[in-house]
Amino acid sequence: MKKFWSLLLVVCLVLSMTACSTGNQGTDSEQPGEQPGQEQPADAAQPVQEVKPPEEAPPAEEVQLTEEEQKGNLIPGGYFNKIDYKWGLYKESGGQGATEVKDGQLVVTIDNIGTVKHAVQVYCDGFELLQNAVYKVAFDMQSSVDRVIDWRVQLNGGDYHAYAGQEDVQLTTEMKHYEFTFTMEEPSDPAPRFCFNMGFHEIDGELAAHTVIIDNVELIILDDSNALASASGDIGPEINLNQVGYRTADKKTAIFRDSSKDMKFDVVETETGKVVYSGNVSGAVQTSSAGETVAYGDFSSVKEPGTYKITAENSGESYEFVIADDVYKELLEDAVRMLYLQRCGCELAKEHAGDFAHKACHTYKAIIYGTSDTKDVSGGWHDAGDYGRYVVPGAKAVADLLLAYEDHSGSFTDNAGIAESGNGIPDVLDEARYELEWMLKMQDEKSGGVYHKVTGLNFDGTVMPETVTDELYIMPISNCATGDFAAVMAMAARIYNKHDAAFADKCLAAAKKALEYMEKNENKGGFKNPGDVLTGEYPDQDDRDEYFWALSELYKTTGDPSFGSKLASVDIASLKSGLGWESVDLYGCYAYLTSENQDAGLANKIRDKLNAYIATVENNVQNDGYFSSMGEVYPWGSNMTLANNGVVILMANKVLGKDTDLAKKQLDYLLGANSTSYCFVTGYGTQTPDDTHHRPSQVLKKTMKGMLVGGANSNLEDPYAQNVLAGKPAAKCYADSSQSYSCNEITIYWNSPLVYLLAGLQAEK
Ligand SMILES: [Ca+2]
Ligand SMILES: [Ca+2]
Ligand SMILES: [Ca+2]
Numbered sequence: 001m002k003k004f005w006s007l008l009l010v011v012c013l014v015l016s017m018t019a020c021s022t023g024n025q026g027t028d029s030e031q032p033g034e035q036p037g038q039e040q041p042a043d044a045a046q047p048v049q050e051v052k053p054p055e056e057a058p059p060a061e062e063v064q065l066t067e068e069e070q071k072g073n074l075i076p077g078g079y080f081n082k083i084d085y086k087w088g089l090y091k092e093s094g095g096q097g098a099t100e101v102k103d104g105q106l107v108v109t110i111d112n113i114g115t116v117k118h119a120v121q122v123y124c125d126g127f128e129l130l131q132n133a134v135y136k137v138a139f140d141m142q143s144s145v146d147r148v149i150d151w152r153v154q155l156n157g158g159d160y161h162a163y164a165g166q167e168d169v170q171l172t173t174e175m176k177h178y179e180f181t182f183t184m185e186e187p188s189d190p191a192p193r194f195c196f197n198m199g200f201h202e203i204d205g206e207l208a209a210h211t212v213i214i215d216n217v218e219l220i221i222l223d224d225s226n227a228l229a230s231a232s233g234d235i236g237p238e239i240n241l242n243q244v245g246y247r248t249a250d251k252k253t254a255i256f257r258d259s260s261k262d263m264k265f266d267v268v269e270t271e272t273g274k275v276v277y278s279g280n281v282s283g284a285v286q287t288s289s290a291g292e293t294v295a296y297g298d299f300s301s302v303k304e305p306g307t308y309k310i311t312a313e314n315s316g317e318s319y320e321f322v323i324a325d326d327v328y329k330e331l332l333e334d335a336v337r338m339l340y341l342q343r344c345g346c347e348l349a350k351e352h353a354g355d356f357a358h359k360a361c362h363t364y365k366a367i368i369y370g371t372s373d374t375k376d377v378s379g380g381w382h383d384a385g386d387y388g389r390y391v392v393p394g395a396k397a398v399a400d401l402l403l404a405y406e407d408h409s410g411s412f413t414d415n416a417g418i419a420e421s422g423n424g425i426p427d428v429l430d431e432a433r434y435e436l437e438w439m440l441k442m443q444d445e446k447s448g449g450v451y452h453k454v455t456g457l458n459f460d461g462t463v464m465p466e467t468v469t470d471e472l473y474i475m476p477i478s479n480c481a482t483g484d485f486a487a488v489m490a491m492a493a494r495i496y497n498k499h500d501a502a503f504a505d506k507c508l509a510a511a512k513k514a515l516e517y518m519e520k521n522e523n524k525g526g527f528k529n530p531g532d533v534l535t536g537e538y539p540d541q542d543d544r545d546e547y548f549w550a551l552s553e554l555y556k557t558t559g560d561p562s563f564g565s566k567l568a569s570v571d572i573a574s575l576k577s578g579l580g581w582e583s584v585d586l587y588g589c590y591a592y593l594t595s596e597n598q599d600a601g602l603a604n605k606i607r608d609k610l611n612a613y614i615a616t617v618e619n620n621v622q623n624d625g626y627f628s629s630m631g632e633v634y635p636w637g638s639n640m641t642l643a644n645n646g647v648v649i650l651m652a653n654k655v656l657g658k659d660t661d662l663a664k665k666q667l668d669y670l671l672g673a674n675s676t677s678y679c680f681v682t683g684y685g686t687q688t689p690d691d692t693h694h695r696p697s698q699v700l701k702k703t704m705k706g707m708l709v710g711g712a713n714s715n716l717e718d719p720y721a722q723n724v725l726a727g728k729p730a731a732k733c734y735a736d737s738s739q740s741y742s743c744n745e746i747t748i749y750w751n752s753p754l755v756y757l758l759a760g761l762q763a764e765k
Helices: 329-341 350-356 391-407 427-439 479-495 501-520 544-558 561-568 583-594 600-622 638-656 661-670 695-700 718-723 748-761
Strands: 089-090 093-101 106-111 121-122 134-143 147-156 160-171 175-181 193-197 210-223 253-256 264-269 275-287 292-296 305-310 322-323 367-369 453-455
Touching: 089 093, 093 121, 106 121, 106 275, 134 147, 134 160, 147 210, 160 175, 275 305, 322 695, 329 350, 329 391, 329 427, 329 748, 350 695, 391 427, 391 479, 391 583, 391 600, 391 638, 391 748, 427 479, 427 501, 427 718, 479 501, 479 544, 479 583, 544 561, 583 600, 583 638, 600 638, 600 661, 638 661, 638 748, 661 748
Parallel strands: none
Antiparallel strands: 089 121, 093 106, 106 210, 121 193, 134 175, 134 210, 147 160, 147 193, 253 292, 264 275, 264 305, 275 292, 305 322
């Protein structure tokens, strides 16, 4: 993005103002990262048990304009005359303060200005900026001590650069009016942020505790005659399907957005324009999650390999897709390779990583939080769009890879294009081992407990990983991390035994030691971020499912009856079901049901548990026109839950003889058969995410290939989503914007169930 000031004209009505010149704003690193706790993807939610009735439209009420709306002020609550204002206070780098509305004004108490300008930042979201429009910014302000502040209207994400603003605005102890104008020269932004930086400014130096009073903050359009509207969230084609394609024998279904438009459809070979099949559009399935009544075109009988599209007279054309038996081969390799590209602590060579090559990052020792001790915990994968490394989600990701290999080894090769390709070991095992070796370093040698995570105190800026020099901290041991660790180390002991017996032995010993720690530290509660730590928390409060999973994997690997008898005492029915980072009991169920020497009573209980989960998945799929297993609520990371549900169906195929069709339907959804028309894996399909919340992609301004994004999130958990997606049906609450970290981030443990799903479906005859 361009990084220059768009201030055209600065009107200084205040005589005492000294700095009215335009100038460059602070560096990227001065800009705040995500607000605390907001980057944290939610867990796999259990499919909703009950379908909520559609809400009736509320009776029309007389429209009440706010004071801001009456005056054309775009800043919500800018006059502070009502208590329901939407201003926030961001603090970092030592900044301390608080805000309250008093007598119709915003009172900011600043106890410590910290060490950077935005260490204390008062901000407001909830408006849009239009390219070429001319705006007025005005506010009244005073301070109990003479000082300067900055105002900015900025991109709310990425490098947080300013679209407009003014540095070093001089405040005095008298309330004064300040006014500026600017033209928005960059592309329209539907969700920018307005803020005042009230932290440390060079000009002032250190400042004692003081109070700033703000009122009448206005952003008003002076001239919109040349304004360009925001890119509208245009909806994709009327006919949606898997944009990557289908294997020859697959069931193939095109989904028509509007059941009333067409009776017939054609399958057209794109190269020749030849109609290879004509069929009827059938069905009319009301789908409240998408706000549509959809219909279907079945073209399963088209089996000739080739590239095709679907056409219909009124609905138009679908995107292109391929029919071929190896249609998922490259996608599966890229889904694994994405983990290679997330590697931390080693150089990624150009030969394997291409544009995403970089020098080794985060190689220095980390401080054990609360002590002066340091430890080498280099290695592992960067978790997501950020560079943190967290044991709990890392274990989920490793588990999916190991299971994918254990269950469907024929789908994997030794030439996925990673550093260990060609070494005689399947690349998926090389990749999983990279994380396992890091996890082994995260175990405390003495107690056997496993540290929860290693990160800086705050999220890194939007930079490449090798440029990060912030101290790393090893956060305290948690029971959930320890239980997950025990489970995946037990799996590794079983799966690597054939390739490297010494490594397998090491993993088994580590697993047993971790289990002992758990048993000595029962009910210790979940992990909580220490007060000065702002990175992802993964705060699981219930470690009973992690314990159950660890026991099941140890039993499956060793056959030791002592684990079997411990399993008998777990209250399995009361565990919350899932394959996410928070609820892991279904991994435990699957491990036991694939063990030798099962106890019939215990196996029955576990089958009941698995069947209950599958019943909710089946119910959700039946009630959704797009065959989505999500139900009516799409939580953060809904695409992971969809992929997980596909994995559960494939597991149930192995242990309960379930049909795999619903698993395929979840893959079809992820690859384009959904109401957003997005193929949710980057670099695949026609309509594909290209502005992900992923630091290397943002820095390099190109999107890494093969990443599954979070997808629709009807809880609107970032300012961009709140501004742009409010009021949309749940399944359409998706935005391809790096600002929307709750829709468009990527993670290692969203790719990993995709790996299992693809491997399992590719292995089918
Ligand atoms: Ca006021
Ligand atoms: Ca290999
Ligand atoms: Ca748990």
